[in-house]
Amino acid sequence: MFETVQEIAVYIHRFHNLDLFQQGWYQIKISMRWEDSEYTSLATPARVVQYEAPDLGGENVYGIWRIDDTDNSFLTQPFRIKYARQDIRLSIMISFTLPLGENEGPSTSAVILKFELMQAPITDTMVELLAYPDAVSVAVHEFRIPPKALLGLHSYCPVHFDAFHSVLVDVSVHISLLKAGSFLKVHSGSYGQDVTGKISDGSHQALGLVAALDIKKITLVKALLAARNTLLEELQKISKGIEHTIDVSDFVSNVDDVSMFDSIVQANLGCC
Structure with missing residues (x-):
């Protein structure tokens, strides 16, 4: 049998503030799920790579990125927005994996890639910021990745939220289908097989059944x-x-x- 894994890597290049109404600490939260409810496996953050040294402007960034195990989401490090037309270069990649069931073919379900804009007010101390007690989701942008694109894709996907949260997040998405491993399950005595897994004489019909499977x-x-x-x-x-x-x-x-x-x-x- 085959054990297959769907990998979706999200590259967050830059956060560009066009005209946010409020100053404060912001983060980008990323999560994904199967669109079809029959696919019960959750997307799991697998690895994080800082592919370039971030140009964050000193006090504009605080803390580090983190993974929330409660919903398998990823949050960038908090960054401070002070004025319009402000650039924050994050240069970070997060890779999600979505396992497929054993002996399954390519997915027939789409994947929903979800971006949330998280905001926390500016506080006098940084202790609250580390704990993120007041960070709330203020805007959402979702992409629907169709099943055909899950076979392989590399695309620029700009993220825009809404008129009240006017920002542009430069994002690239890389998708690949991986084979984590393969094995042959042998059932003693099944389909005319002996304990060595070889097909015995007179089992041509069984061979046809195996081929169909x-x-x-x-x-x-x-x-x-x-x-x-x-x-x-x-x-x-x-x-x-x-x-x-x-x-x-x-x-x-x-x-x-x-x-x-x-x-x-x-x-x-x-x-x-």
């Missing part, structure tokens, strides 16, 4: 190969954009779609 696995392999190809296309676009060649020759030459597909299918069918 592997349709989802085959679909998943095709989706993984499509996601890899999408990633290669994005790397080529980035290479042109930065006018620097990104060498992917080793990766391409060492991966043969046909041989990979055949080997995985044979393994799952119990073939030699």
